[in-house]
Amino acid sequence: MDYFIVTDIEQLHRFQEQEKLPNDLLTEFTTEETGDVAVSEGIILPIRGIENLPYTVYFNESDVSVFHQLTGDIELQQTGYRLHVQSGTLHLITMPNLRHWDRTRPLPKWKPKHHLENGWYSVTVFAGLIDQDGHQEPTIEFWLKACPAKPQFMADIAYGFNLTS
DSSP: OOEEEEEOHHHHHHHHHHTTOOSOHHHHHHHSTHHHHHHHTTSEEEEEOOOSOOOEEEEEOSSSOHHHHTTEEEEEEEEEEEEEESSSEEEEEEGGGGTTOOTTSOOOOOSSEEEOOSEEEEEEEEEEEEEETTEEEEEEEEEEEEESSOOOOOOOTTOBOOOOO
16 A cells, blocks of 8 residues: 555554444444544544655654755645644554454554654655665655644645655
8 A cells, every 4th residue: 555654653553442443444444434433633644645765754844854854855845734643643654554453462663753742733745766875865844833722724635755866
């Protein structure tokens, strides 16, 4: 599946328990409305159209995008996502990890991950190419802005992040 997902793992476990969802969240989220609810409620942030390429991934809380700090070209951009963080960490996972989602299973040492303050965040996702040692590296940036309250969800979850590498 051509998706990356950003989530607070503990938040996703709580959502699974509260909604009494099965361990196969992959099937649940792709065949039922609960996937849309998880996205709109800031439990998961899925980005689709991710090809099997080596990516540089940034979680950025600064006022300036890394694409503007480094020599880079933003090819794709989607704003209006929201995430709710309650365990102080966001993880980037792939869809197959949702196939056997169970709190009792030991968690893999997922990377990348990002430590941040608990609370609500509005998120813009940038994708493009950044110059890394003389070559263009596919790059995805999650630009996180802390919000005092639950931000409005306005993202198009069908938006594809297919980079032209």
